[in-house]
Amino acid sequence: MKPIYITRRETFNAAHKLWREEWSPEKNYEVFGKCSNNNWHGHNFQLFVTVKGIPNEETGFVINLKTLSKILKEKVIEEIDHKNLNLDVPFLKGIMASTENIAIAIWDLIEEDVRQNGGELAHIRIIETENNFVDYYGGKEPF
Amino acid sequence: MKPIYITRRETFNAAHKLWREEWSPEKNYEVFGKCSNNNWHGHNFQLFVTVKGIPNEETGFVINLKTLSKILKEKVIEEIDHKNLNLDVPFLKGIMASTENIAIAIWDLIEEDVRQNGGELAHIRIIETENNFVDYYGGKEPF
Amino acid sequence: MKPIYITRRETFNAAHKLWREEWSPEKNYEVFGKCSNNNWHGHNFQLFVTVKGIPNEETGFVINLKTLSKILKEKVIEEIDHKNLNLDVPFLKGIMASTENIAIAIWDLIEEDVRQNGGELAHIRIIETENNFVDYYGGKEPF
Amino acid sequence: MKPIYITRRETFNAAHKLWREEWSPEKNYEVFGKCSNNNWHGHNFQLFVTVKGIPNEETGFVINLKTLSKILKEKVIEEIDHKNLNLDVPFLKGIMASTENIAIAIWDLIEEDVRQNGGELAHIRIIETENNFVDYYGGKEPF
Amino acid sequence: MKPIYITRRETFNAAHKLWREEWSPEKNYEVFGKCSNNNWHGHNFQLFVTVKGIPNEETGFVINLKTLSKILKEKVIEEIDHKNLNLDVPFLKGIMASTENIAIAIWDLIEEDVRQNGGELAHIRIIETENNFVDYYGGKEPF
Amino acid sequence: MKPIYITRRETFNAAHKLWREEWSPEKNYEVFGKCSNNNWHGHNFQLFVTVKGIPNEETGFVINLKTLSKILKEKVIEEIDHKNLNLDVPFLKGIMASTENIAIAIWDLIEEDVRQNGGELAHIRIIETENNFVDYYGGKEPF
Secondary structure, three states: OOOEEEEEEEEEEEEEOOOOOOOOHHHHHHHHHHHHOOOOEEEEEEEEEEEEEOOOOOOOOOOOHHHHHHHHHHHHHHHHOOEEOOOOOHHHOOOOOOHHHHHHHHHHHHHHHHHHOOOEEEEEEEEEEOOEEEEEOOOOOOO | OOOEEEEEEEEEEEEEOOOOOOOOHHHHHHHHHHHHOOOOEEEEEEEEEEEEEOOOOOOOOOOOHHHHHHHHHHHHHHHHOOEEOOOOOHHHOOOOOOHHHHHHHHHHHHHHHHHHOOOEEEEEEEEEEOOEEEEEOOOOOOO | OOOEEEEEEEEEEEEEOOOOOOOOHHHHHHHHHHHHOOOOEEEEEEEEEEEEEOOOOOOOOOOOHHHHHHHHHHHHHHHHOOEEOOOOOHHHOOOOOOHHHHHHHHHHHHHHHHHHOOOEEEEEEEEEEOOEEEEEOOOOOOO | OOOEEEEEEEEEEEEEOOOOOOOOHHHHHHHHHHHHOOOOEEEEEEEEEEEEEOOOOOOOOOOOHHHHHHHHHHHHHHHHOOEEOOOOOHHHOOOOOOHHHHHHHHHHHHHHHHHHOOOEEEEEEEEEEOOEEEEEOOOOOOO | OOOEEEEEEEEEEEEEOOOOOOOOHHHHHHHHHHHHOOOOEEEEEEEEEEEEEOOOOOOOOOOOHHHHHHHHHHHHHHHHOOEEOOOOOHHHOOOOOOHHHHHHHHHHHHHHHHHHOOOEEEEEEEEEEOOEEEEEOOOOOOO | OOOEEEEEEEEEEEEEOOOOOOOOHHHHHHHHHHHHOOOOEEEEEEEEEEEEEOOOOOOOOOOOHHHHHHHHHHHHHHHHOOEEOOOOOHHHOOOOOOHHHHHHHHHHHHHHHHHHOOOEEEEEEEEEEOOEEEEEOOOOOOO
């Protein structure tokens, strides 16, 4: 019984800004720099979702990637692609739209769907630019 | 006397939308699809700027890449990075912010600076996503 | 009136072999090497299709990328993705399935569709592996 | 004594299909979709093999990458590159050729060779396409 | 309280050779191969530094990436970029310049700075070429 | 008779510096910046060589990529990989080792070999870093 991990990548293009309403523009700029631009900026985000499990004896699959991709497209990408992460996305309402928080929110959004399809959600990575990305393991600390 | 081409890449992250004020939301959506989202979306853009010239005998350079990078940073990237292409950028005012038009606008903005530094602007590529990019040769049609 | 080039990338995963029936296995191996393996091998191909034109005044588009992507998906990708290039693809019947020939065949297949949608097909690139790709300009020789 | 991990990438291009003989074509298509195409399809696979160890005091190496590459080339790549994963590969005989199963089979094939060269096999990743890959840690579950 | 990991990439271009003074040239070549070339060779190195922490409630940040980037640029990149790793770099003095050892040395150099800025250094990856990289977790063995 | 272009990528890792002996260190630094570091720096270079021709009727090939790769490996890569471009490379002797000049030197070195194997050398690209590369068309100016 050999657990293995399979990862699916999806992409989304979105606008956001890092901004706290209760702070002055000066403080927002001091903390968030260019990311606080009032009129938004944006990114080509890459989302990697990893599911852990034992390969099925008949299919050799941990989870059918068509199923995983369908979950991701319906639950995440449709809500978030070509959207404004601060204004348009129900599952991010009230959340500071840092990449860290987006990763946690996506985890909470899809964990149960993955489980009901026979897998265990193990890892979410969001690449924001070629120079930065975040990793979330559902609260686990592998290292 | 052997002409050669040297290319510098710069990157910028920006928000935009494709939208014509005089059109109905329905027509905007019909033509521009998800890109017409009222609250913007965004991309990690990659800008490639190519300069043609004869390598200098002493330096071996067509143009010093420090000089080219300085032009690009001061004239283009500072104006456009972490900005809203529809609202924030002087050199794009009044221009439909398609990638095609952005490429042409950047050409017009930097052509003279490149010339004054001893090179000839030859090619601009803007990569918007891993699935689409535009190329502009200053009106030339190499193919 | 400034001509500009826009490129759309599509991907397909396919099997093929390089093999001439009238040659002996030894000669096939001598010429085609590992690519002549009788039981096939395969690649993740990347297809880049470039259309030339003048940006439309209202949309800023040379061609609507949704339109171009639809042509490519219906005419090319559906026929070729997860297929055997030697056995399964009508538009490659009777053609030695080298990357060169595939590029020419795709050009001939889509040139008219691109024209009817207001663009001019200008360039096809097929990347076969990270170490080799072909470029076809419809018979033009830009360099 | 600081354990560190070193990774070597090798690539192979291969054909395969996902297919169970005892299932009807319809059921195969329902489960495996396009991947069940009778005439095969293929990929440019990337194989990443990670070895754990303490850097040698004289060489600074966990394992000499020339040695690791030689193991991978002789044991894996020669058997699998430009081959049909269902038909041609001794170490995959009788195994459903999912990426998950290929990763496990490669682990079992090389684990002892890595140990005899002073390292400990720690991680195998196989990238099948830019949108999916699998990770195997020899049965360990780091997260 | 959900720990999450954020990663910053920096790049540096450097020369080095693998060479032990007390060995003959023949033995150096036998062990280090082409990497022992007396006149040096070089690489475009990519450095990925990962910090673990709980996102700050106000900023959503584990650590401000501007802060992390500043640490990396001042402590590491300025010392190492466009340098000779065997001759020019104080924090590598007396260390065989294998990628493994460079990763460990960078960890020791920045661990305290990261801590003083509220994060916990969790992972360093150095990519030397597209075919090899090392990972260091500060002595932890996640797998 | 449809001319098409095929490209082969090879890689080499090398050290170099930009330096003129007859200049003072100050002037060298002023012109070449960090690239003038006396103790060298280095890069992972990527070399793309493009050959033009008509696909052979039997093979579908412009040129057999095995042949092209053999030329590149014997004439270029063996001379230049894991070497010092200023000191070790016969075909760069007396040449300021800018990427521009390296591209021209490689063209002159292989043009005849390509011709004798039935192709026409059309384009050389050398990527020095992810942010800069040069293109040489043998003196032609396609744009």
